[in-house]
Amino acid sequence: METNFTEQIIKQIINAWASNSKTISNFFTKYEDAYYLTEVAPGRNRAIYLLGHLIASNDSMLPMFDLGESLYPELEATFLRTPDKTAADTLTIAELRQYWETLNTTLAAHFDKMQTQDWMGRHNRVSEEDFALEPMRNKLNVLIGRTNHQQYHYGQLTLLTQKVPAV
Amino acid sequence: METNFTEQIIKQIINAWASNSKTISNFFTKYEDAYYLTEVAPGRNRAIYLLGHLIASNDSMLPMFDLGESLYPELEATFLRTPDKTAADTLTIAELRQYWETLNTTLAAHFDKMQTQDWMGRHNRVSEEDFALEPMRNKLNVLIGRTNHQQYHYGQLTLLTQKVPAV
Numbered sequence: 181m182e183t184n185f186t187e188q189i190i191k192q193i194i195n196a197w198a199s200n201s202k203t204i205s206n207f208f209t210k211y212e213d214a215y216y217l218t219e220v221a222p223g224r225n226r227a228i229y230l231l232g233h234l235i236a237s238n239d240s241m242l243p244m245f246d247l248g249e250s251l252y253p254e255l256e257a258t259f260l261r262t263p264d265k266t267a268a269d270t271l272t273i274a275e276l277r278q279y280w281e282t283l284n285t286t287l288a289a290h291f292d293k294m295q296t297q298d299w300m301g302r303h304n305r306v307s308e309e310d311f312a313l314e315p316m317r318n319k320l321n322v323l324i325g326r327t328n329h330q331q332y333h334y335g336q337l338t339l340l341t342q343k344v345p346a347v
Numbered sequence: 348m349e350t351n352f353t354e355q356i357i358k359q360i361i362n363a364w365a366s367n368s369k370t371i372s373n374f375f376t377k378y379e380d381a382y383y384l385t386e387v388a389p390g391r392n393r394a395i396y397l398l399g400h401l402i403a404s405n406d407s408m409l410p411m412f413d414l415g416e417s418l419y420p421e422l423e424a425t426f427l428r429t430p431d432k433t434a435a436d437t438l439t440i441a442e443l444r445q446y447w448e449t450l451n452t453t454l455a456a457h458f459d460k461m462q463t464q465d466w467m468g469r470h471n472r473v474s475e476e477d478f479a480l481e482p483m484r485n486k487l488n489v490l491i492g493r494t495n496h497q498q499y500h501y502g503q504l505t506l507l508t509q510k511v512p513a514v
Contacts, residue, residue: 185353186352186356188467188482188483189353189487190356192491196488196491196492196495221388222388224506296352300355315355321363324359328367328495331502332498332502332505333502336502336506338499339388339391
């Protein structure tokens, strides 16, 4: 009989997300606050915007996974539906850094309690009919996608490094 | 009894890798060849270097997974151990594009044949002793990591877009 590795693999996927989140936390505590107001490349997003964007994107997993409401629903308009530098900043890097940490702790506590059947189940942005046809559109797939999304933007954030010394 | 979702989850992880690889293929066929000689940000890697880097990095999965020798071992020195713009280019973007496609086809054919026990087994950069202590250092974890690595660099590559029209 084949060993059931399901729980171990789910744990590996959660670990990859947590490890990437920690790397991003380290990036945002490494320099003086003013540093994060810099664009990652000429004319592109600033680091502070990308942090708000990652918070808003990951926060949406709470309602998608039926784990409750988003912690910071007010970030969606600014960081998911509006480009950077459209209006004056309403949040400081210190505030966003705190949101990011609180969100990661909240998500990690939920993920720790979720069972295999939860992860393999439908998320709230796919209908029951569509899920019956495409069972891979489960919660675990959302976490895999969000982890890749984080890495995509972390690759951009690292372009800022080496410009100024760490504090 | 709990359903064994192991094969489905492994398939989801392979799909995430394949989907990201395809996105990168599309990026590298979208513009004129000269475009890929541009740096992704001032003073940083050029797109052509990042493509060589991704090929060399993913190619190493073949020996790591006991699937044979690397297809392009000569790329390791240039794209993994030497920074960009150290010497004149020895390969054109057209050649690297072909390497990337051949490598992806080769890896996909191998991945399609691999069984759960293969994925959950040790890769060749971890000793039997270390693997006994850390069973999550398996082949599947390498694929998760390589997928994240691709996305990290794809996030950098997209900074080039919107500078010139697509061909």
